[in-house]
Amino acid sequence: MNIELITTESSETDLKTELSLLLQRYPANHNTNLQAWDAADEYLLKQVHEQGRTDSNIAIVNDNFGALSCGLNRLLPDAQLYIETDNKTSISGINANFNSNQLNIEQLNWHTSRELLPKSVTLVLMKLPKNLSYFSQQLVRLSQVLPEGTQVLIGAKAKSITPTVIQLFTDNLGPAKASLAWKKCRVISCLSDGKVRQNEKNKQWQIPEYRLRMNNLSNVFAANKLDIGARVMLENMPKGQFDTIIDLGCGNGVLGMRAAQLFPDADIHFVDDSEMAVASTKQNWQANNFDEGRGYFYWDDCLSKLPTNVEPDLILCNPPFHQGEAITDHIAWQMFLDAKRRLKSGGLLHVVGNRHLGYHIKLQRIFSNCKTVASNGKFVILQSTK
Ligand SMILES: C[S@@+](CC[C@H](N)C(=O)[O-])C[C@H]1O[C@@H](n2cnc3c(N)ncnc32)[C@H](O)[C@@H]1O
Known part of the structure; x- marks a missing residue:
């Protein structure tokens, strides 16, 4: 994954740097042309960089094979990363990509999708999952820990961001607005409103x-x-x-x-x-x-x-x-x-x-x-x- 990151130094000069990572899906399968990352991962990392974020406690939710975790560790090597995932293969994939890119695995802290993330988190990066009832429950759990005003950035294909999805943010976490589209993706920025919600009982x-x-x-x-x-x-x-x-x-x-x-x-x-x-x-x-x-x-x-x-x-x-x-x-x-x-x-x-x-x-x-x-x-x- 190669992303061009642009830092505006002054009104005239732009500083271009490249974030370069070698990422594999898990399990690594050489007979496939499927990628281990997508444009929504790239867009999320660009947003973090462009906003000049320097957070030291960041949560990453639904990172498939480590594109977000590896990218963030490159951008902010001292930040503690709290990874929420439901999948064993994601944990193995993230670990494998951390190792192959010589990143510091000590910065990773693991959480399942039934556990609450720590209250010290000041930024959340999230991928929109296919299953929207799972997604709603993830937002509700975030509402239980994030102080008012905490930013949650959600990356997704532009076509997946329907009015129903935007309504889920408002109902379960706080007000949200979508970015312009880039490579057919958008990033939604949602600010936690500090109100604690409760998950509905499963059917x-x-x-x-x-x-x-x-x-x-x-x-x-x-x-x-x-x-x-x-x-x-x-x-x-x-x-x-x-x-x-x-x-x-x-x-x-x-x-x-x-x-x-x-x-x-x-x-x-x-x-x-x-x-x-x-x-x-x-x-x-x-x-x-x-x-x-x-x-x-x-x-x-x-x-x-x-x-x-x-x-x-x-x-x-x-x-x-x-x-x-x-x-x-x-x-x-x-x-x-x-x-x-x-x-x-x-x-x-x-x-x-x-x-x-x-x-x-x-x-x-x-x-x-x-x-x-x-x-x-x-x-x-x-x-x-x-
Ligand atoms: C088609 S569903 C079948 C579920 C259930 N046995 C049924 O018949 O309703 C396939 C299941 O495989 C699980 N699965 C996917 N990848 C897996 C893996 N690498 N190791 C173990 N289970 C996996 C999925 O989470 C899912 O629950």
Whole structure:
């Protein structure tokens, strides 16, 4: 990422400097032309520079792979950076980019999207997430800590900044105004009005045919209703005898909870990149009265940190086909590779996917076998055996 930063020295002289960083997405994937940053990241850093900010405590919210954190550390090397993220892969990406750019990792302080940022923060840089109910909750949490007049700069594609989004600022944090567009992006500047808001309770819902009650945090996939792919999976669960089951990319935990009903002696391990997903799954597990001793919960990137003593004989997986706004199949790949690595010999990977995604080709390559066990017009259920 190369950004030209202009400092006006006097009415006649402009001083041009370049902020240059080498940034990679996480996991680094050389077979993609997807970038690790976007123009909204650049625009936010330009604004900080042009405003001549010298804050020593800055919060960064929703930084995907570290473009904002690395850029700010270059601009203000002594500032403490408080990073709020829901994703394990963002933490790994930010750390990796800090290291490869020889930046000082000691300046980073980590917060999940359920924790409050410190009151000492005097500037917040934020990327607008796709999920607006998650975004509203993030603004509400900011209203609980930011003193009146604290500036929050939000970068986004110009087309995403609708009147609804501007209204969310006014309702949840304070007055906001959008900048001129630059490279099809805008920065919204919002000033905290110092009034503390409270988050609304999450919606509870049921899946009556399986007697499951759900209650999820805002950034969870299918937080308010059953995903259609998950429904097809529930209608076509594997048959057999299983002792150790993994729900890989568990979201709200529905697949693993159904497995817990069908295989009452099995331990169920739930894994997701979203901290809110893992927390919601744990809450759903308890609310549905599953045995505490049978449920295990991991905030992890695929199976990278799964304890070595876990030896699954079944992995259930409804893989994601995007990362943030980018459509990509590399997480599905990683999930399938990790499943092959961790399954017991003879163990089963049971996958649901959109027919057009062609997961059977990947599974055949990785496992040398892949069987279609069910399908409808839109989805297929695939099984590979280790
Ligand atoms: C299509 S959703 C499926 C959710 C749930 N299993 C269901 O069927 O409703 C995919 C899930 O994978 C999670 N995910 C994305 N990247 C991941 C990664 N690198 N490691 C683990 N989980 C990931 C997402 O957060 C999301 O919850």
